[in-house]
Amino acid sequence: MAEHGRRSPDRLVRLLPAVAVGVVGLAILLYVARATGVVDRGGNLLAGLLSMTNWTLGTVVAVDTARAAGRTGTASGPGVRRSWLLLAWSMGLTAAGAAVGGATGRSDGAADGQVSSVPMAAFVLYIVGLLMFVAAMAVLPVPWHQLRNRRTVVLDLAVVGCATVVMMWYLATQLLHATGRSGALELTLILGCVTGCGLVAVGKLMITGAEPLDQVSMRLLGGSLVMSAMAAGGLAALTPWTGLTPETVVLPVSAVGWMLAARRQRVALADPDAAAARTRRRPFSVVPYAAVVLFNLLALVAEMRDLPRHEMLLVGSVVLTTLIIVRQITAFHDNARLVGRLDESLRDVRAQEHRFRALVRNSTDVVSITDSTGRITYISPGIEKMLQITPEQVLEGCRMVVHPDDREALAEQLAPSYAGPGATAHGEARFRRADGTWRRLEVHSTNFFNDPVIKGMVSNARDVTEARRYRDDLAYQATxxxxxxxxxxxxxxxxxxxxxxxxxxxxxxxxxxxxxxxxxxxxxxxxxxxxxxxxxxxxxxxxxxxxxxxxxxxxxxxxxxxxxxxxxxxxxxxxxxxxxxxxxxxxxxxxxxxxxxxxxxxxxxxxxxxxxxxxxxxxxxxxxxxxxxxxxxxxDQSMDQAAQEHAQLAADLSVAIDRNELALVYQPIVTLPHGELSGVEALVRWQHPVRGFVSPVEFIPVAERTGLITALGAWVLYEACQQGAAWLRELGPAAPGRISVNVSARQLIEPDFPTVVEAALLASGLPAEKLTVEITETAVFDGGPALVAVNAMKDLGVRVALDDFGTGHSSLGLLRTVPIDVLKVDKSFVDGVGQSPEQEAIITSLSQIGSAMRLVVVAEGVETGAQADRLYELGYRYAQGYHFARPLKAPEIAGFALKPSPV
CATH class of the missing domain: 3.30.70.270 (Reverse transcriptase/Diguanylate cyclase domain)
Known part of the structure; x- marks a missing residue:
C-alpha cells in the first residue's frame, strides 16, 4: 500500500503532457469556432472554463517545477535550486494571471473590433511572474572560465536582441495602428515582457552552454517562451473576432515547455552520462542566424505589401547585417588563430607519431592488439626479428605457435586480464620461430576493450630466452x-x-x-x-x-x-x-x-x-x-665420543699456554764417535691438570687441525730462543752450539712468520746463527709462500734443516731448490743399519749426497752403540737418539754439556 501511495503522484505527473496537449488543442478549436461563427462570441462560460483549465495546468506545472528544484539542490548547487524555485513561482503567477484575464476578458463590455483591456489584477500577476522568470535566469552562475570566445557570445546576444526588439516594436506599432490604443497598449507591454524573458533565457543558454542547467532544459525554457511570444503576437490580431486574449492559448504552450524542461533536468541528474550522450552538441549557435532570417523575411513582406513604417525594418536590417559582418570577421580571426593552433598541434602530433613509430619499429619488444574473437588486429614490426614472420602474415591469419607444453599454462596466466577494463596479466611461454627453433617470450597483457579507439587486448611481448638461459645457468651454477x-x-x-x-x-x-x-x-x-x-x-x-x-x-x-x-x-x-x-x-x-x-x-x-x-x-x-x-x-657412537674428546682437547690446548701447562724439553744432538754435545732439538710437552701427561702424538694433530699450531709454534720458538740465550750466558763455550725448533707447514705459509722469528731473536738476544729451524719436505714441496719464508729466514742468518728426509716427497730436486743447511735422516733408515747391504746402501748414499752438497747430515733415532759405530764408519758425524740421551729438561742439558768427554 505504501509503495502504491508513492507511485500515484508520479503517475499523475506522467499524464501532464497529454493534458497540456489537450488544452492547447481545445484552445485552438475554440479560436477557430469563434472566428467562423460556429460558436457564439459571447461564450463567456466556455472561456472561463478554459481559463480555469489553464490555471490548473499552470499550477500543476509549477508544483512539478518545484519538485525539480528540490532534487537539484544537492547535485548542482544552491544557485540552480533557487532558479528552479523562482521558475515554479513564475509559472504559478502567470497561470493565475491567465485565469483572471481569461475569465473577465469580455466582462468590460468592449465593442466588437476592439481589443478588450487586460484586468489590472491579471496585468500585475503577469508582470510579477515575468520578473521572477528574469530573476530565475539571473541567479544561474555563469561559468566564464568555460567560454571559448566571449566576444562572439556578446555579438550573438546583440544580434538576437536587436532583431527581436525591432520585430516586436514593429508588430506592436502595427497592432496599435490597426486596433486602437486602449487594450492594445497593455497587450503590447505583456508581449514585450514575454519576449524579453525569452531573450534572457536564450542569452543565458548561449552563455552557459550546458551548465549549470542541462542544455536541453535551457533550450526548452527559452524556446517555449519565444514561441509563446511569437504566437501571442499573431493571435492578438484575432482577438476582436474570437473574444479571447492570446495568453489564454499561449500559456499551455509555455507550460508544456517548462514541464518538459523540468523532466529533462531530473533525467540528467539521475544519469548524467546518458543525458550527455543524448544531447546533440553543435560547434556553433544557430540562434543569431535564425533571428536574422526571420527579421529579413518580415522586412521583405512589409516591403512587398508596402506596409506603413516599414522603413524601420530596413534600418534594422542594415544594423543586423553590420553586426553579422562584425561577428563573422571576429569568427574568421578566431578561426585563423584556432587553425594556427591546430597546425601547431598537428605538427606536434606528427612528431610524436613519428617518434612513436620509430620506437615501435626499432623496439625489440612486440606490441599487439587482439579483438574479442582472438584475432590479431595490429602487431608491431618487431615480430619479424623475434619470430621471423612478418606483420602482414600475422594479420592475414598466420598464427603464432605456442609450445604444446606451455599452452594451458599461458592461458591460465593471462586469464585475469579478461576480468574487466584495465585488468592486467603476465605470462611466459615458448613460441616457435619460422626456422623451427623455440624462443621464450614474456607476455604482459592489458584489457582495453572499453577503449573506443583500441577495443582490444593490448599485449607486450619480450624475448627473454637469453635472460632465462642466463638465469638458469646462474641457478645451476649456484647448486x-x-x-x-x-x-x-x-x-x-x-x-x-x-x-x-x-x-x-x-x-x-x-x-x-x-x-x-x-x-x-x-x-x-x-x-x-x-x-x-x-x-x-x-x-x-x-x-x-x-x-x-x-x-x-x-x-x-x-x-x-x-x-x-x-x-x-x-x-x-x-x-x-x-x-x-x-x-x-x-x-x-x-x-x-x-x-x-x-x-x-x-x-x-x-x-x-x-x-x-x-x-x-x-x-x-x-x-x-x-x-x-x-x-x-x-x-658408531664411540667415534662421536672421540670427536668430543678431540674438541675438548682443542679447547684445553687453547688455554694451556696461559695456564703454564706447557714446557720444553731438549733432545741432545752429539758428534760421533765420542758423543760430545753439539746442539739440542726443542720438544714441547703438555702436563694436563686432569689428564696428566698428554703425548705430542695426541695434541699436535689437534693443534694442526684447529689452527692452534700457529700460536703454539710461536710460543715454542720464543721459549727456545730465551733458553738458548740463557745457556750462552751461563755455560759460555760449553753451551749447545745450535738449538733446533720444529716448524709446521701451517706456520711457514703465514705471511708474518719471518717477522715472528726475527722478533724472538731480538727479544732473547740469541744470535741468529745459533738457531736452526727444522722443516719437512711436504711443507716446501710446492714452493710458494713456504719457500719465500725459508729464504727470508736465511737472510736473517738462521740455519734451515730438512727433517725426516726420505719419508715425505723425497726428491733430490729439493736439495737444489730449497736453501737448507742440515739434512736429517729419518729413523726408519737408521733402523736398517747393520741388517743388510741394501739398507746400508740407502743410508750411505744419503750421507754421500749431503757431504757432496756441503750439508750437515744428522742421523735420527740412534738407539744402540752398534748403530752409532756403524754410522760413523759410513761417514756420519752427527747423531741423536736414546742411545745418547732422552729428551732432557733445561737444567739437565747444562750437566750433559759439562760432563767429561769419553776418550
Missing part, C-alpha cells in the same frame, strides 16, 4: 659443481633433508668418499691431471648408483653419496662396491693412475638432519684414514 657437474654442498643438503623427511630414516644412508693422497697428484702432475681425475671419479660414482641415489662433490677431493631405500645389510656392500669402482686404474691426461679412497658410512636415524648425518659420515671417514687409508668404516 652444482663447475668441474664435475655434480650437486654442490648446498643442493645436496636440501635433497638430503627432503629424503630424511619423506623416507624411512633407517633406509637413508650417507656415504662420504675422500681420495687418499690426492694432493700428491696435484703437486707432482699438476692441477690439470688432478681435475681430470676428479671428473673421472665423479663419472664412476654417478654411473655406479641407482636412479634414486644422489651424488655430490662437497669440495676438493671429497664426494658424498646419498643412498635411499637401502636395506641395513646392504649399505656396507654398496659402499665397498663404490670403493671397488674407484680402485680401477684411471687414465688422466695421459697418465695411468691408481686411486684409493677412504670411505665413511653413516645410516640415518629418526629425527636426524642432513648436517648431522654428514658430520657422522665425516667422522667415519677420518676413522678410516686413521686406520691406514683405503678403508670403509661405518659410524
Amino acid at each position: 652444482h659443481d663447475d668441474l664435475t657437474g655434480l650437486l654442490n654442498r648446498t643442493l645436496f643438503a636440501s635433497v638430503a633433508d627432503e629424503a630424511l623427511a619423506t623416507d624411512e630414516p633407517a633406509g637413508t644412508v650417507m656415504v662420504l668418499v675422500d681420495l687418499d693422497d690426492f694432493k700428491l697428484i696435484n703437486d707432482r702432475l699438476g692441477h690439470a691431471v688432478g681435475d681430470a681425475l676428479l671428473r673421472d671419479v665423479a663419472t664412476r660414482l654417478r654411473d655406479g648408483l641407482r636412479p634414486q641415489d644422489t651424488v655430490a662433490r662437497l669440495g676438493g677431493d671429497e664426494f658424498a653419496v646419498l643412498l635411499r631405500d637401502v636395506v641395513p645389510d646392504e649399505r656396507m656392500e654398496i659402499a665397498r662396491r663404490l670403493m671397488g669402482e674407484l680402485e680401477q686404474p684411471v687414465t688422466a691426461k695421459g697418465y695411468d693412475l691408481l686411486v684409493r679412497a677412504s670411505v665413511g658410512v653413516a645410516p640415518g636415524t629418526p629425527g636426524i638432519t642432513a648436517a648431522e648425518l654428514l658430520r657422522r659420515a665425516d667422522l667415519a671417514m677420518y676413522a678410516a684414514k686413521n686406520q691406514g687409508r683405503g678403508r670403509c668404516v661405518e659410524f
Whole structure:
C-alpha cells in the first residue's frame, strides 16, 4: 500500500503532457469556432472554463517545477535550486494571471473590433511572474572560465536582441495602428515582457552552454517562451473576432515547455552520462542566424505589401547585417588563430607519431592488439626479428605457435586480464620461430576493450630466452659443481633433508668418499691431471648408483653419496662396491693412475638432519684414514665420543699456554764417535691438570687441525730462543752450539712468520746463527709462500734443516731448490743399519749426497752403540737418539754439556 501511495503522484505527473496537449488543442478549436461563427462570441462560460483549465495546468506545472528544484539542490548547487524555485513561482503567477484575464476578458463590455483591456489584477500577476522568470535566469552562475570566445557570445546576444526588439516594436506599432490604443497598449507591454524573458533565457543558454542547467532544459525554457511570444503576437490580431486574449492559448504552450524542461533536468541528474550522450552538441549557435532570417523575411513582406513604417525594418536590417559582418570577421580571426593552433598541434602530433613509430619499429619488444574473437588486429614490426614472420602474415591469419607444453599454462596466466577494463596479466611461454627453433617470450597483457579507439587486448611481448638461459645457468651454477657437474654442498643438503623427511630414516644412508693422497697428484702432475681425475671419479660414482641415489662433490677431493631405500645389510656392500669402482686404474691426461679412497658410512636415524648425518659420515671417514687409508668404516657412537674428546682437547690446548701447562724439553744432538754435545732439538710437552701427561702424538694433530699450531709454534720458538740465550750466558763455550725448533707447514705459509722469528731473536738476544729451524719436505714441496719464508729466514742468518728426509716427497730436486743447511735422516733408515747391504746402501748414499752438497747430515733415532759405530764408519758425524740421551729438561742439558768427554 505504501509503495502504491508513492507511485500515484508520479503517475499523475506522467499524464501532464497529454493534458497540456489537450488544452492547447481545445484552445485552438475554440479560436477557430469563434472566428467562423460556429460558436457564439459571447461564450463567456466556455472561456472561463478554459481559463480555469489553464490555471490548473499552470499550477500543476509549477508544483512539478518545484519538485525539480528540490532534487537539484544537492547535485548542482544552491544557485540552480533557487532558479528552479523562482521558475515554479513564475509559472504559478502567470497561470493565475491567465485565469483572471481569461475569465473577465469580455466582462468590460468592449465593442466588437476592439481589443478588450487586460484586468489590472491579471496585468500585475503577469508582470510579477515575468520578473521572477528574469530573476530565475539571473541567479544561474555563469561559468566564464568555460567560454571559448566571449566576444562572439556578446555579438550573438546583440544580434538576437536587436532583431527581436525591432520585430516586436514593429508588430506592436502595427497592432496599435490597426486596433486602437486602449487594450492594445497593455497587450503590447505583456508581449514585450514575454519576449524579453525569452531573450534572457536564450542569452543565458548561449552563455552557459550546458551548465549549470542541462542544455536541453535551457533550450526548452527559452524556446517555449519565444514561441509563446511569437504566437501571442499573431493571435492578438484575432482577438476582436474570437473574444479571447492570446495568453489564454499561449500559456499551455509555455507550460508544456517548462514541464518538459523540468523532466529533462531530473533525467540528467539521475544519469548524467546518458543525458550527455543524448544531447546533440553543435560547434556553433544557430540562434543569431535564425533571428536574422526571420527579421529579413518580415522586412521583405512589409516591403512587398508596402506596409506603413516599414522603413524601420530596413534600418534594422542594415544594423543586423553590420553586426553579422562584425561577428563573422571576429569568427574568421578566431578561426585563423584556432587553425594556427591546430597546425601547431598537428605538427606536434606528427612528431610524436613519428617518434612513436620509430620506437615501435626499432623496439625489440612486440606490441599487439587482439579483438574479442582472438584475432590479431595490429602487431608491431618487431615480430619479424623475434619470430621471423612478418606483420602482414600475422594479420592475414598466420598464427603464432605456442609450445604444446606451455599452452594451458599461458592461458591460465593471462586469464585475469579478461576480468574487466584495465585488468592486467603476465605470462611466459615458448613460441616457435619460422626456422623451427623455440624462443621464450614474456607476455604482459592489458584489457582495453572499453577503449573506443583500441577495443582490444593490448599485449607486450619480450624475448627473454637469453635472460632465462642466463638465469638458469646462474641457478645451476649456484647448486652444482663447475668441474664435475655434480650437486654442490648446498643442493645436496636440501635433497638430503627432503629424503630424511619423506623416507624411512633407517633406509637413508650417507656415504662420504675422500681420495687418499690426492694432493700428491696435484703437486707432482699438476692441477690439470688432478681435475681430470676428479671428473673421472665423479663419472664412476654417478654411473655406479641407482636412479634414486644422489651424488655430490662437497669440495676438493671429497664426494658424498646419498643412498635411499637401502636395506641395513646392504649399505656396507654398496659402499665397498663404490670403493671397488674407484680402485680401477684411471687414465688422466695421459697418465695411468691408481686411486684409493677412504670411505665413511653413516645410516640415518629418526629425527636426524642432513648436517648431522654428514658430520657422522665425516667422522667415519677420518676413522678410516686413521686406520691406514683405503678403508670403509661405518659410524658408531664411540667415534662421536672421540670427536668430543678431540674438541675438548682443542679447547684445553687453547688455554694451556696461559695456564703454564706447557714446557720444553731438549733432545741432545752429539758428534760421533765420542758423543760430545753439539746442539739440542726443542720438544714441547703438555702436563694436563686432569689428564696428566698428554703425548705430542695426541695434541699436535689437534693443534694442526684447529689452527692452534700457529700460536703454539710461536710460543715454542720464543721459549727456545730465551733458553738458548740463557745457556750462552751461563755455560759460555760449553753451551749447545745450535738449538733446533720444529716448524709446521701451517706456520711457514703465514705471511708474518719471518717477522715472528726475527722478533724472538731480538727479544732473547740469541744470535741468529745459533738457531736452526727444522722443516719437512711436504711443507716446501710446492714452493710458494713456504719457500719465500725459508729464504727470508736465511737472510736473517738462521740455519734451515730438512727433517725426516726420505719419508715425505723425497726428491733430490729439493736439495737444489730449497736453501737448507742440515739434512736429517729419518729413523726408519737408521733402523736398517747393520741388517743388510741394501739398507746400508740407502743410508750411505744419503750421507754421500749431503757431504757432496756441503750439508750437515744428522742421523735420527740412534738407539744402540752398534748403530752409532756403524754410522760413523759410513761417514756420519752427527747423531741423536736414546742411545745418547732422552729428551732432557733445561737444567739437565747444562750437566750433559759439562760432563767429561769419553776418550
